[in-house]
Amino acid sequence: MVISTLDWVIIAGFLILFAFIGIYVSKQAGKDSKAFFLSDRNMPWWLLGVSMVATTFAADTPNFVAGVIREDGVFGNWIWWSFLLTGMLTVFFYAKLWRKSGITTDLEFYELRYSGKSAAFLRGFRAIYLGVFFNIVIMANVCLAAIKIGHVMFGLSSWEVLLIASPIVVIYSAFGGLKGVLLTDFVQFIIAMVGSIWATVYILDMPEIGGLDKLLSTPSVAAKTAMLPDFSNPEVLIPLLIVPLAVQWWSVWYPGAEPGGGGYIAQRMLAAKDEKHATWATLFFNFAHYALRPWPWIIIGLASIVIYPNIESLQAAFPDLNPAFVKNDLSYPAMLTFLPAGLLGIVITSLIAAFMSTISTHLNWGSSYMVNDFYARFVRPNASDKEQVAIGRISTVAMMVLAALLSLVLEEARVGFDLLLSIGAGTGLLFILRWFWSRINPYSEIAAMVISFLIALFFFINNKMQEPIVEMKGYWQLVVGVVITTIGWIIVTLITKPSDENTLNSFNALIFGKESKFKGFGMKILGFFSGVVGVYCALFSIGNFIYGKTGLAIGLLVVTLLCGALIIKSFKQPK
16 A cells, blocks of 8 residues: 555644643643542543543454454444443443542542452452453554554554554653543544544445445345344344343443443543533443444445455455454455545544554553552552652553553454453443442452453363363353352352441442432433433434435434433432
8 A cells, every 4th residue: 555645744743743732731640640540530521421432442443343244244233232231321320429439540449348458459459450461451452453454554564563553652641641641532533533434435435335325235235234133043143132232231341331330431430520520421422432433334344345255355455464364353454445645644543543542541541550559559658649650651651562562462353352251251240239239348359350250261261172171152151151250259248248337338428428329210210221222223323324214214313312301301300
C-alpha cells in the first residue's frame, strides 16, 4: 500500500495533538495521585461517557466484530451484545453507589466493605491480578490488532509496529494522567467514528461491492445478515444467544462489562462531578457502545466476504504475513487497503486513535491499582503524592512493555476474548450481590477467584491436548465453570463468618444512609428493563434501516423513544 504525503500529514498532525494534550495537562495531573487517577473528581458526564465508549473501541474491536460475522454471521455478536444487561444493571443500581463511596479505585472497596487481614490481602492480590495480569492480556490483544493492521497497511514487522505505536500513548498517559486520557479519548472517538463511517461508505461504492443493495443480495452475504439466530438450530441458538443472555451477562467478569461495575468503568464513575453525572455517563456509554457504533464494522465485515470469501483468499492477498496471523479478524484491515489518499490517512488515524484510547485507559487504570492498592497501601504507606505519581508513571511504561511482548505470541483477537471470559466465569453474581448481602466476605471473593481460575486453566490445557481429557464444547465449558464457581463461593460464604459488624454498619451508612438498601427498587427495575429494551430496539432499528426494512425500523425507533421516556421517569423517583 502506498501512503501519500497527505495521509502522513494527517497522521502526524493528530499524533502531535495527542502528545501536546498529555504534556499540556501534565502539571495539573502531576500535583497528586487524586488528580492523576481521578482528575479531581470534577468531570462531566458527557466527557466520561465518550471516554468509556472510546476505550471500548479498541484497535482489535473492528477486527473482532468482522471475524465474528465471517464465522457466525451478524447474530454472532450476541456474545458481546448480551453484556448490555450488565451495563444497564450498573446504570440503574450501582453508578450512584460507586460515586457515593468516595474511594479512589474500585479495589479500595474491599477494605471499605470487608474487614480484617483477608480484606487487605484481597485488595493487594487483586491489584496485581487485575492491574498487571488481566490488564496486560487485554492490552496485548489490542497490540496484536495493531500488529496486523501495521503489517497489512504498511508492511511493517511486529517490532516496528510496536515501536512506532507505543511511545506517544505512553507519553500522554504517563504525563497527563486521567485528564489527559479523557481529553484525548474525546478527540479520538470523533476521529474513530468519522473514519469508520466514511470508510464504510467508500467500500460500499467499490465496483466489486456495487452498493448496499447488491451487497445484501449476494447469497454468501445474505446468509450472514440475520440479527437473531435460527431458533430451530440448537447448535447455533444455545452458544450464541441462550448462553450469553441466560448465563454469561450476570456470571462473567469482563473488563468494561463487569457485573455491578468495576475497573475503568468504575474509575470514570468515581471521577464524575456527582452521582447524577456518574449515572448519565454510564447510560450514554451503553447506548453508544451497543446501538450506535457497531454497524460500520458490521457492514465492512459483510463486504469482506465478497472480496475475501475464505481464509485462503486472505493468505493469497498477504503472502508475506505469518500464516498464524491469517485469521478471519484480518479481514477488517484487509478491506481498508482499498481506501484512497486522504481518507486512508483519516482511517489510519482512527485506528491509531482506537489503539491509543484503549491502551491509555488500561495503562492509567492499571497504574492506579499498582499505586493506590499495592504500593501506597503495602510497600510505602507514607509515600508522598509526588512519589505516588512517579510510581504511577514508571508502572505505566513497564506495563506497556510487557503487553507488547505478550502480543508477539498471540494469534487472534477472539482467543483472548474467550480466555478472559473463561477466567472470570462464575464471579459475576458475587459482584452483583456483595453490596446487598452482608454474609459475603473476603473469603467468598478469594474462593470465586481461585476456583474460576483453576477451571479456566484446566480447560485451557485440556483444549490444547491432542487427546483431551474432557470432550466438551466451549460454551458448555463456560457454563460448567459458572456453575462450579458459583456453588463454590456460595458454600464458602455460608461456612465463613461475615465481616465485622462495625465495618458493615459504616459501609451501609456511607452508601445507603438511613434509608433501606432496597428503596426505589421498583423504579430502578423499570429503568433497567426500559434501558435494555430501548437500546436493543435502537440497535435493530438502525440495522433494519440499513437492510431496507423501513416499516419495522420505524416501529423499533418508536419503542426506543418510549423506553427513553420511561428511563427519564425512573430517574425522577422521590429522593
